[in-house]
Amino acid sequence: MLNLEKSAAAFEEAKKLMPGGVNSPVRSYRSVDCNPPFIARAEGSHIFDIDGNEYIDYVGSWGPMVVGHAHPQVVKALQEAAARGTSYGAPTLIESQLAKKVMEVYPSMEVIRMVNSGTEATMSALRLARGYTGRNKIVKFIGCYHGHSDSLLVKAGSGMATFGVPDSPGVTPGTAQDTITIPYNDFEAFKAVFAEQGAEIAAVIVEPVAGNMGLVLPKPGYLDLLRKVTTEHGALLIFDEVMCGFRASLGGAQAAYAVKPDLTCLGKIIGGGLPVAAYGGRRDIMEKVSPAGPVYQAGTLSGNPLAMTAGLETLKIITAPPEPGEPDYSRVLTIRTKKLVLGVAQKAKEAGVTLQVQQAGSMFGFFFSDKEVTDYETSAAADQEAFKVWFKAMLEQGIYLAPSQFETLFMSGAHTDEEIDRTIEAAGVALKKV
Numbered sequence: 343m344l345n346l347e348k349s350a351a352a353f354e355e356a357k358k359l360m361p362g363g364v365n366s367p368v369r370s371y372r373s374v375d376c377n378p379p380f381i382a383r384a385e386g387s388h389i390f391d392i393d394g395n396e397y398i399d400y401v402g403s404w405g406p407m408v409v410g411h412a413h414p415q416v417v418k419a420l421q422e423a424a425a426r427g428t429s430y431g432a433p434t435l436i437e438s439q440l441a442k443k444v445m446e447v448y449p450s451m452e453v454i455r456m457v458n459s460g461t462e463a464t465m466s467a468l469r470l471a472r473g474y475t476g477r478n479k480i481v482k483f484i485g486c487y488h489g490h491s492d493s494l495l496v497k498a499g500s501g502m503a504t505f506g507v508p509d510s511p512g513v514t515p516g517t518a519q520d521t522i523t524i525p526y527n528d529f530e531a532f533k534a535v536f537a538e539q540g541a542e543i544a545a546v547i548v549e550p551v552a553g554n555m556g557l558v559l560p561k562p563g564y565l566d567l568l569r570k571v572t573t574e575h576g577a578l579l580i581f582d583e584v585m586c587g588f589r590a591s592l593g594g595a596q597a598a599y600a601v602k603p604d605l606t607c608l609g610k611i612i613g614g615g616l617p618v619a620a621y622g623g624r625r626d627i628m629e630k631v632s633p634a635g636p637v638y639q640a641g642t643l644s645g646n647p648l649a650m651t652a653g654l655e656t657l658k659i660i661t662a663p664p665e666p667g668e669p670d671y672s673r674v675l676t677i678r679t680k681k682l683v684l685g686v687a688q689k690a691k692e693a694g695v696t697l698q699v700q701q702a703g704s705m706f707g708f709f710f711s712d713k714e715v716t717d718y719e720t721s722a723a724a725d726q727e728a729f730k731v732w733f734k735a736m737l738e739q740g741i742y743l744a745p746s747q748f749e750t751l752f753m754s755g756a757h758t759d760e761e762i763d764r765t766i767e768a769a770g771v772a773l774k775k776v
């Protein structure tokens with residue numbers, strides 16, 4: 343039994359200070375009926391709680407920590423940057439350096455604006471799409487999560503799916519009426535919406551590899567359909583790659599599936615663990631953004647030099663050319679992830695447990711379901727009680743997973759083969775309890 347006494351006491355204190363004791367709902371462990379470990383520090387692929395427990399971490403702060411925690415190169419650059427001051431509210435060279443680095447990997451982002459969170463990135467991209475097209479309606483997919491801006495808190499995934507509140511109080515009917523929601527991977531529903539309302543639709547926003555209803559991949563041809571139909575109707579296609587960016591492949595889902603969106607939203611990894619996100623895309627669209635154009639968007643700490651530093655150092659690491667004949671960083675992560683998911687699938691077979699494993703590059707997930715999971719409905723039908731048993735049994739063995747089946751897990755460059763083997767063995771023990 344894990345000793346979580348100090349965390350339990352800290353959680354009681356925190357609940358007096360912050361809603362549910364946390365600053366983001368999914369961290370509360372409410373859906374798995376146990377107290378969350380309070381974290382003291384993290385290093386590489388390991389995270390340590392205030393009771394002295396050590397875990398192999400596959401949450402990675404929900405995606406950003408692709409090179410592992412406290413990477414020496416990132417830490418050193420941050421220490422030097424902090425000594426030069428933490429924020430100026432003025433243009434800096436490093437903003438252009440990070441922009442160029444991102445564009446090397448995302449050539450569809452001809453112009454880019456840095457912001458502080460994925461929510462800001464998607465909210466701003468939608469405002470821009472509406473300003474550019476002069477239209478009001480947007481299409482999002484049930485179970486996709488794009489942050490907590492009002493237009494997008496409609497049938498959303500992640501914590502909203504976890505807590506069964508797909509629509510949030512406080513979002514006005516006037517706002518919600520402009521958000522059309524349809525099932526992910528449903529070709530006919532998508533074509534029908536555009537046949538009926540295409541002239542009114544400013545944009546379609548999609549997680550091209552969906553990570554907030556658990557990990558759900560686009561069906562073959564699906565992203566091509568979104569691209570074709572939006573182009574035909576003059577609507578913009580926005581890829582929310584906040585999570586799958588740099589993970590579905592180094593160039594994200596748009597590279598993996600060779601579909602070019604009009605706008606892309608990035609986050610998580612481009613901040614390397616500090617608050618950075620971005621939106622960008624076609625120059626003719628982005629030049630509508632203030633002060634170049636009339637669509638207003640701003641931010642006191644946007645392009646913050648420390649956050650830019652963490653992002654730039656992280657991207658330098660994952661884009662560094664490999665040794666001759668060696669796979670690149672992204673490929674190594676994909677190979678390690680494949681080893682992990684295949685090992686867990688084998689353990690499930692031995693335990694006689696029906697388990698679906700999903701992988702997209704260095705992101706992965708599991709469903710306790712005998713149906714193929716292709717959308718929110720089939721994801722929600724998976725056995726959540728089995729998930730709880732699995733989650734707790736893995737945590738007991740020092741394997742730190744996301745406390746919800748509506749989340750995705752992440753490999754980092756710091757995870758070793760030995761740790762992956764240990765994780766597979768722990769899965770074997772946990773699956774026997776399901």
Ligand SMILES: Cc1ncc(COP(=O)(O)O)c(CN[C@@H](CN)CCC(=O)O)c1O
Pocket residue numbers: 366367368369404458459460461462464487488489490500501549553554582583584585586609610619749
């Ligand atoms: C595809 C996608 N788009 C946008 C967002 C929102 O990003 P943030 O505002 O949390 O930086 C997210 C945020 N992801 C969640 C995890 N599913 C963040 C964790 C949390 O909410 O605490 C996302 O996955």
